[in-house]
Amino acid sequence: MSIETLSIGDPFFTLRILKEEAAYQIKGKTIVLNLSDDPIRVREQTLGELQSAVLQGTEVRDVSHAVIVERYADHADGELLMAEIRKAWPSAFEVRGEERLRGIEHYMSPKVWVGQFGFTLYHSASVPLNVGLHKDHAFCPVPGFREVHTQIIGFGKMQQCRKRDIETLYLEEPMAPGTTHRPMYDADGNYPWHQFETITPSVFMAVEMLPEGATPPEL
Structure with a gap:
C-alpha cells in the first residue's frame, strides 16, 4: 500500500x-x-x-x-488561475524544441516519472490551439508506448486523422473535466495522426506509459 x-x-x-x-x-x-x-x-x-x-x-x-x-475545482476564477500558470510554467516549445510548437500558446509543468509512468500537466491558452498533428514518440524506441490525456480545466477535443491534414479527420472525442479519451494506439504502440484542440483555454494531464525494456528519457 x-x-x-x-x-x-x-x-x-x-x-x-x-x-x-x-x-x-x-x-x-x-x-x-x-x-x-x-x-x-x-x-x-x-x-x-x-x-x-x-x-x-x-x-x-x-x-x-x-x-x-x-483541488482542480477549488479555483473561483479560471482566467486568473491560468494566468498564474502561464507565469509558472515554460512554453512547451522551450522545453521540447519541436517545430510544431513554435509560437504556440502551450505551456507545460515539469515531467515526473514514477516507474514506467510519466506524468505532465499542460496548459493550452489559445482557441484554436493549432498544436499540430503528430503520431511519433521518438524518445521511446521500444514498441508498445502508450499515452492518454485527461482533461482537468476547460474543454477540448482529441482528434484523429487519416493523414497529416485536419481535413482527413475521422474521429473526434469531446474532453471535459474528468474525461480521458479512449486509447488510440494499437498493440505495437502505433498511433494515427492526432492532436488535442481547445474549445476553451484548458489544462490537461498527459500520462505516458513505457513498455518493459524502455527507460525514461531523463535517466
Missing part, C-alpha cells in the same frame, strides 16, 4: 499516485484515473483500465494503481 504525492501541480493542483490501496476516501471534487487493468470499485460501479471520472464524497476500493487530481 502506498500514496505518493507529486509536486508537478504545485501550487495549483494536488496529484497523488495510489498503489494497492484497499480503500481511499475521496473528499472534495477529485479526478480519478485508473492506471491498472484491475477495476476500481466506486459504490456499485467500476472504473476500468484508463477510465476516469470526477468523484466527490465517496470511497474508492480495490485500487491497484491510480492517479488522482485534487
Whole structure:
C-alpha cells in the first residue's frame, strides 16, 4: 500500500499516485484515473483500465494503481488561475524544441516519472490551439508506448486523422473535466495522426506509459 504525492501541480493542483490501496476516501471534487487493468470499485460501479471520472464524497476500493487530481475545482476564477500558470510554467516549445510548437500558446509543468509512468500537466491558452498533428514518440524506441490525456480545466477535443491534414479527420472525442479519451494506439504502440484542440483555454494531464525494456528519457 502506498500514496505518493507529486509536486508537478504545485501550487495549483494536488496529484497523488495510489498503489494497492484497499480503500481511499475521496473528499472534495477529485479526478480519478485508473492506471491498472484491475477495476476500481466506486459504490456499485467500476472504473476500468484508463477510465476516469470526477468523484466527490465517496470511497474508492480495490485500487491497484491510480492517479488522482485534487483541488482542480477549488479555483473561483479560471482566467486568473491560468494566468498564474502561464507565469509558472515554460512554453512547451522551450522545453521540447519541436517545430510544431513554435509560437504556440502551450505551456507545460515539469515531467515526473514514477516507474514506467510519466506524468505532465499542460496548459493550452489559445482557441484554436493549432498544436499540430503528430503520431511519433521518438524518445521511446521500444514498441508498445502508450499515452492518454485527461482533461482537468476547460474543454477540448482529441482528434484523429487519416493523414497529416485536419481535413482527413475521422474521429473526434469531446474532453471535459474528468474525461480521458479512449486509447488510440494499437498493440505495437502505433498511433494515427492526432492532436488535442481547445474549445476553451484548458489544462490537461498527459500520462505516458513505457513498455518493459524502455527507460525514461531523463535517466
